[in-house]
Amino acid sequence: MFIEPYHNQQQTGQRTGWIEVICGSMFSGKTEELIRRLNRARIAKQDVKIFKPAVDTRYHHEDIVSHNASSISSIPLKDPAEMLSLAGNCDVVGIDEAQFFQESVVEVANRLADAGKRVIVAGLDMDFQGKPFGPMPSLMSIAEYITKVHAVCVVCGDVANYSYRKIPAQNQVLLGETDSYEARCRKCFHT
Numbered sequence: 621m622f623i624e625p626y627h628n629q630q631q632t633g634q635r636t637g638w639i640e641v642i643c644g645s646m647f648s649g650k651t652e653e654l655i656r657r658l659n660r661a662r663i664a665k666q667d668v669k670i671f672k673p674a675v676d677t678r679y680h681h682e683d684i685v686s687h688n689a690s691s692i693s694s695i696p697l698k699d700p701a702e703m704l705s706l707a708g709n710c711d712v713v714g715i716d717e718a719q720f721f722q723e724s725v726v727e728v729a730n731r732l733a734d735a736g737k738r739v740i741v742a743g744l745d746m747d748f749q750g751k752p753f754g755p756m757p758s759l760m761s762i763a764e765y766i767t768k769v770h771a772v773c774v775v776c777g778d779v780a781n782y783s784y785r786k787i788p789a790q791n792q793v794l795l796g797e798t799d800s801y802e803a804r805c806r807k808c809f810h811t
C-alpha cells in the first residue's frame with residue numbers, strides 16, 4: 621500500500637513537489653489507485669486538479685472511470701501544456717491514461733513538480749505488443765516514486781502484467797475494454 625511521503629517544508633519554507641507513477645497492464649487497478657490517492661488528498665483538504673487525454677472517451681467524456689465503476693471528474697486535454705495554466709495554485713495534479721499524451725507531458729510533469737506540486741501519473745507501461753507505451757518510460761525515469769500494479773491472468777490465474785489484444789488490429793492506439801483486451805501473465809501472453 622502506497623503511503624503519502626512526508627516532506628518537511630518547515631525548514632525551507634518552500635513546498636517540495638514530486639512525481640509518482642502508477643503503471644501496469646489493463647485491469648491492474650491503476651485508475652482505482654489513482655482515485656484512492658486523489659480522494660485521500662481531498663480528505664486532507666488539498667486542492668486537486670485532474671487531467672486525462674481528450675482521446676480517452678471510453679466510459680465518459682470527462683470523468684475518469686475505473687473498470688470497477690469508481691469515478692472522479694477530470695478535465696480532458698489535447699495538449700499537456702494546458703496543465704501548466706489550469707493547475708493554477710493547486711496542491712496535487714492527477715493525470716490518467718498518460719500513455720496517450722505526447723512526450724511533452726514529461727516536461728510538464730517536471731515543471732509542475734518543480735513548482736511544488738505533487739504530481740500523480742497513471743498509465744499503461746506496455747502496449748498490446750509488450751512494447752513501452754508513449755511517454756511512460758520517460759515519466760518513470762523522472763519520478764520519485766513508482767508503483768507497478770498487477771492484474772490477474774484470465775487464462776491461468778497467475779499475476780498478469782501484459783494487455784493481450786484479442787482482435788487483429790495492429791495500430792498502437794485502439795480504445796477498448798474486455799471486448800478487445802484481456803490481462804495475461806508472461807507465459808499466456810506469449811502462447
Ligand SMILES: Nc1ncnc2c1ncn2[C@@H]1O[C@H](COP(=O)(O)OP(=O)(O)O)[C@@H](O)[C@H]1O
Binds near residue numbers: 645647651
Ligand atoms: N483480469 C483482471 N484482473 C484484475 N482485475 C480485473 C480483471 N478484470 C477486471 N478487473 C476489474 O478491474 C478493476 C481495476 O480497474 P481499473 O482501476 O480501471 O484498472 P486499470 O486502470 O489498471 O485498467 C479491478 O478492481 C477488477 O474489479
Ligand SMILES: Cc1cn([C@H]2C[C@H](O)[C@@H](COP(=O)(O)O)O2)c(=O)[nH]c1=O
Binds near residue numbers: 645678744746783
Ligand atoms: C494495450 C493497449 C491499450 N490501449 C487502450 C485500451 C484502453 O482504452 C486504454 C487502457 O485503459 P486502462 O485504463 O489501462 O484499462 O488503452 C491501446 O490503445 N493500445 C494498447 O496497445
Ligand SMILES: [Zn+2]
Binds near residue numbers: 773805807808
Ligand atoms: Zn497466465
